[in-house]
Every structure is written in structure tokens, then in C-alpha cells.
Amino acid sequence: MALSFTSSSAVHGSxxxxxxxxxxxxxxxxxxxxxxxxxxxxxxxxxxxxxxxxCAVKPLNAEPKRKDSIVPSAATIVAxxxxxxxxxxxxxxxxxxxxNASPLEIMDKALxxxxxxxxxxxxxxxxxxxxxxARLTGRPFRVFSLDTGRLNPETxxxxxEVERHYGIRIEYMFPDAVEVQxxxxxxxxxxxxxxxxxxxxxxRKVRPLRRALKGLRAWITGQRKDQSPGTRSEVPVVQVDxxxxxxxxxxxxxxxxxxxxxxxxxxxxxxxRTMNVPVNSLHAKGYISIGCEPCTRPVLPGQHExxxxxxxxxxxxxxxxxxxxxxxxxxxxxxxxxxxxxxxTNADLFVTENVVNLSRxxxxxxxxxxxxxxxxxxxxxxxWCQFCQAMEGSYVELAEKLAGSGVKVGKFRAxxxxxxxxxxxxxxxxxxxxxxxxxxxxxxIKYPSEKRDVDSLLAFVSALR
Numbered sequence: 001m002a003l004s005f006t007s008s009s010a011v012h013g014s015x016x017x018x019x020x021x022x023x024x025x026x027x028x029x030x031x032x033x034x035x036x037x038x039x040x041x042x043x044x045x046x047x048x049x050x051x052x053x054x055c056a057v058k059p060l061n062a063e064p065k066r067k068d069s070i071v072p073s074a075a076t077i078v079a080x081x082x083x084x085x086x087x088x089x090x091x092x093x094x095x096x097x098x099x100n101a102s103p104l105e106i107m108d109k110a111l112x113x114x115x116x117x118x119x120x121x122x123x124x125x126x127x128x129x130x131x132x133x134a135r136l137t138g139r140p141f142r143v144f145s146l147d148t149g150r151l152n153p154e155t156x157x158x159x160x161e162v163e164r165h166y167g168i169r170i171e172y173m174f175p176d177a178v179e180v181q182x183x184x185x186x187x188x189x190x191x192x193x194x195x196x197x198x199x200x201x202x203x204r205k206v207r208p209l210r211r212a213l214k215g216l217r218a219w220i221t222g223q224r225k226d227q228s229p230g231t232r233s234e235v236p237v238v239q240v241d242x243x244x245x246x247x248x249x250x251x252x253x254x255x256x257x258x259x260x261x262x263x264x265x266x267x268x269x270x271x272x273r274t275m276n277v278p279v280n281s282l283h284a285k286g287y288i289s290i291g292c293e294p295c296t297r298p299v300l301p302g303q304h305e306x307x308x309x310x311x312x313x314x315x316x317x318x319x320x321x322x323x324x325x326x327x328x329x330x331x332x333x334x335x336x337x338x339x340x341x342x343x344x345t346n347a348d349l350f351v352t353e354n355v356v357n358l359s360r361x362x363x364x365x366x367x368x369x370x371x372x373x374x375x376x377x378x379x380x381x382x383x384w385c386q387f388c389q390a391m392e393g394s395y396v397e398l399a400e401k402l403a404g405s406g407v408k409v410g411k412f413r414a415x416x417x418x419x420x421x422x423x424x425x426x427x428x429x430x431x432x433x434x435x436x437x438x439x440x441x442x443x444x445i446k447y448p449s450e451k452r453d454v455d456s457l458l459a460f461v462s463a464l465r
Contacts, residue, residue, distance in 0.1 A: 091255060095236040099262070106237050106259040107133040110220055111141055114255070117217035117247070119144045122162075122170065124155040124280055125290040127222025129268050131166060132277050133259060134220075144212055147172040148204040149180070150292040154282045161278040173208040180204065190294060197295060197310050202393050204292075210244060210393075210453075217246045218255040226264055227289070235261045243390045250451050349383050349392050349411070354399035356410040360421070363412045366437055367425065367444070375465050376408045376437040377457075378444075380422050382415035385431040391452040398457045407465055436464050 098106055110118060111134065119142040120130045134141035145159065163170055183191075183203050192200045213219060223235045238257050246254035260268060265288075272279055282290055286298025289309050299308040358366065358378065366376060379395055381388040399409040414422035415431070422428035426435065427446045434447035434457070447460055 091238050091240050092236075095238045098237045101237070103129070103259040103263060104133050104136055106257065107220070108137040108139065110218065110238070110257040110259070111137055111139040114218045115140075116142075118142070118219060118257070119212075119216055120220045121145070121222070123222065123290065124151065124158050125222070126265075126268055126272065126279070126283070127260075128162060128277055128279065129260060129271055130220055130222055131162065131168075132272075132275050135166060143168060143170055145170055145172055146205050146208050146212075147174055148292050149175065150204070150294060152282060152290070152293045152296070154280055155290065158278065158280040165278050173212045175204045175208050179207070192295065192310075193312060196313060202396075206393055207397070213241075213244045213246060213254055214249075215247055216254065217248070218257060220257045220259065222260060223258045224260050224263055224265060224268070237261045242386060245451075245453070249453075250449075348413075349381060349388055350379065350395055350399070352396050352399060354403045354409060355396065356408060358410045358412045360418060362410075363426070366410075369437075370441070372437065372439050374406050374408050375439045375461075376410055377402075377461055378410040378412055378435045378437065380412050380414040380426055380428050380431065380433040380435070382413065382431045384415075387430075388432045391432060394452055394454045394457065397454045398461075401454065401458065402461070407461060434460075436461060438464060 098109065101109075107130070120127075120134060122128070122131065122143050122145045124145065131141075131143060134143075159170055162168075180203055183200065187195075187199075219241075225233050225235050235258050237259065238255065240252045241254040241256040244254050280287075280290060286300075287296060287308060288299055290296055291309055295310055297308050297311060363378070366372075366378070377398070379388075379391075383389075395409075402409055412418075412422070412426075414426065414428055414433070419428070422433075426444070427433065432452070434452070435444040436447065437444045445464060447457070449456060449460070
């Protein structure tokens with residue numbers, strides 16, 4: 001999916017914008033703009049606190065089309081002694097209340113509640129319906145899209161048509177040029193056909209998305225329950241995002257809205273035809289679910305739409321990582337298998353040459369050493385744990401950044417028969433638990449924070465190494 005930002009003044013005549021901090025180490029980001037990196041959200045609490053502060057700033061790589069599109073500075077002045085109020089929202093309860101609401105009503109509620117701090121994720125497929133619903137609310141709205149660099153030409157043309165039709169500017173998030181270069185040089189252009197799409201998607205889609213969402217408090221997606229029987233059948237209309245975090249960081253800092261979750265695909269298309277909005281020309285060629293060109297193909301009559309995505313992999317776990325929180329413990333995960341009795345064996349996590357897989361004797365030896373040659377950071381995990389799955393990308397990235405630095409990165413599977421040992425000897429409280437083993441000390445230091453993004457983990461390691 002292509003991820004970008006836009007804003008529309010709609011009927012209200014003024015647009016609100018959010019700022020995104022530029023990373024200093026990315027050529028593409030320097031050219032096109034970006035937000036600061038985002039870590040994995042670890043605990044999907046349903047009661048979440050959000051501050052009510054607002055600011056008027058320019059969006060990613062977009063110029064305001066009208067002079068009145070910037071909120072007057074007086075609107076941001078805070079009176080002396082004013083105490084910021086905090087809103088507490090139970091999103092599980094709200095999801096139940098909106099379960100039978102129309103997509104228009106859900107969209108209106110989302111835009112009303114989050115204003116400038118929410119944006120629509122537009123993939124270049126039939127989720128153009130989201131933009132149409134946003135327009136119909138009469139409220140200002142923002143749109144973003146991920147440009148992976150491997151989209152179909154028809155998709156790029158479609159983006160341009162959407163911009164012209166709605167009078168908006170879609171602003172794109174791009175993958176890091178250095179990361180893409182390293183992946184292609186080491187594994188070639190089509191490695192995903194051999195070892196799965198997750199690594200490529202992590203570089204081209206997930207990490208840019210993480211940067212983008214770090215500048216938001218909520219986002220709007222086009223997920224539907226009928227899109228993927230293995231992963232999206234229970235998608236609620238609103239939820240605390242179980243994978244990503246927003247601008248405030250930490251537990252429950254990002255809310256995910258899915259206004260068309262309960263809408264059938266055929267009804268979405270009836271709506272698009274009725275409203276006479278532009279659609280991607282690939283749809284007329286048999287494409288239903290549209291992603292990157294090498295990983296998307298038309299489907300035959302009677303085939304499910306997701307069968308056109310990553311067709312060489314298991315059909316029950318087709319998520320690129322943008323909605324990885326949909327994959328449950330019992331769902332196939334990558335190379336996982338399902339046994340005849342219905343139980344599942346999940347694929348392992350943190351599978352990379354930069355992460356050392358520690359056995360029970362290995363972790364015991366690490367505990368006994370008082371003078372190690374190098375410090376270690378080790379995650380205690382369980383492959384079935386959704387919070388461990390959520391931090392997989394950031395931990396793998398941590399290992400990549402620490403490669404050759406003198407700090408070893410390891411993992412120890414601490415569930416099952418090893419759980420008691422981990423609780424007694426390794427300070428395991430819940431999964432995942434992250435430990436740092438200093439170079440000249442036998443006692444490991446437990447990472448105390450719920451923030452498990454790569455920047456926070458790097459700061460922890462740098463402070464102790």
C-alpha cells in the first residue's frame with residue numbers, strides 16, 4: 001500500500017496540519033519529508049488516555065493551497081495556570097456502540113474526535129471509499145499513502161486522478177534508500193519468492209508506516225471482515241492499535257478506525273459506482289486486492305480477493321505487517337503449520353543472522369559469566385505471544401543496527417518448560433522481557449519500559465554498554 005498525507009478543507013474552510021520530524025540519515029526522507037521513527041506498541045489496552053493539545057503546523061511535503069488553511073496562532077495560546085485535561089476513552093465499549101453504525105457515521109465520529117491528529121491510509125485500491133466518506137462528512141481530513149517504489153503504473157495514475165477529483169495533495173512516505181539498497185544488493189530484487197514477503201514488506205512498508213504513525217494519534221484504514229478469512233474476520237470498527245504507537249508513545253497511544261469493517265466488498269463497489277468516483281483501472285483487469293506489482297496478480301472468478309496477494313504463501317496469514325495485530329496465536333504465522341487436531345505450531349520470531357538463538361545451557365552460561373568479552377541484550381519471548389510478534393520488527397532492526405558494534409543480540413524462548421526457570425533466574429514477568437547483560441557484571445539489568453521501538457531500545461543499550 002502507498003502511504004501518504006493530504007488534507008482537505010472540505011466545507012469548514014480551514015485545514016489543520018501535524019508536523020513530522022525528519023530523520024537525518026535518510027536521503028529519501030531528506031527529499032520528501034518524514035516523521036520520526038516509531039516503535040512497536042506492546043499492550044492493547046482498551047482504556048486509553050489522550051491529551052487534548054493541538055498545534056497548527058504544516059503537513060508532510062505539502063504547501064497549503066489557501067492562506068486561511070493555517071489555524072491562527074492565537075488559537076494555540078494557553079492561558080497561564082491552565083491545566084491540560086485528559087480524556088479517557090474505552091474503545092472496546094465504543095466499538096460495541098458503533099457496531100451497527102454506517103461507515104459515514106463512523107468516519108464522522110473519527111474525524112470529530114481526533115481532528116488534525118488522524119489521517120486516512122490510502123492504498124490505491126477500493127479504499128478510495130474512505131476519502132469519499134470523509135468528504136461527505138464536511139469535515140477537514142488528511143490522507144496518507146506508502147510508496148514502496150514497486151507499485152503498478154496504473155496505481156500511480158490513480159493517485160493523480162484522486163488528487164484532482166478531490167482537490168487534495170497526497171503526500172507519500174518512502175522507504176529508507178540505504179535499507180532498500182542493502183536488501184537488494186544482498187538478496188536480489190525478488191528474494192521474497194524464496195523466503196517470504198515479510199522482510200521486503202518490513203523495509204518498504206512497515207518502517208515507513210511506523211514513522212508516519214508516530215505523528216498521529218489515530219489512523220483510518222479500509223480493512224473489512226470479508227477481505228481475509230484468516231486474519232480480518234473479527235476486525236472491529238475502532239480499536240486501540242495492537243502493533244503501532246502514536247505521537248505520545250507507549251501503551252495505547254494510537255487508535256485504529258475501520259469504518260467499512262462490516263461492509264461487504266460488493267457493497268463498497270455499489271457505493272463507488274453510485275458516487276461516480278475514480279477507481280484504479282487494474283480492477284477492470286481482474287485485480288481486486290492491489291499491492292506491489294511483483295506480489296499482486298488478478299484472481300479468477302470464484303477466487304477470494306486475497307488469493308491474488310503473495311499467492312506462493314499460506315492463504316490464511318496474508319498480512320504484510322501493516323495489520324499484523326490481526327494474526328492471532330492460533331493463526332498461521334509465516335511458515336507455521338496446523339495439525340490434524342486443530343492445534344498450531346507458530347513460526348519462530350526474530351529470525352535473522354544478527355540475533356543469536358540461545359539454548360537453556362547457553363543462557364545459563366551467560367548468567368554465570370562475570371567477565372564477558374562483550375555485553376549482551378537478550379529478549380525472553382514466546383512465538384505465540386502477540387506482544388512479542390508486535391515488537392519483532394523493532395528487535396530485528398535493533399540487531400541490525402548493533403551488528404559489528406561489540407554488543408551481542410540474542411533471544412531465549414522462555415515459555416513451556418523454560419518458564420519457571422526464566423521467572424526464577426531471569427526476572428521474567430511477562431512476555432516479552434528484555435535483559436541487558438553488562439560486560440563486567442553477572443547480574444542482568446531488566447529493561448523497565450513499555451516502549452519497545454528501536455530508538456528506545458538503543459538508548460537503553462547505549463546507556464549501559
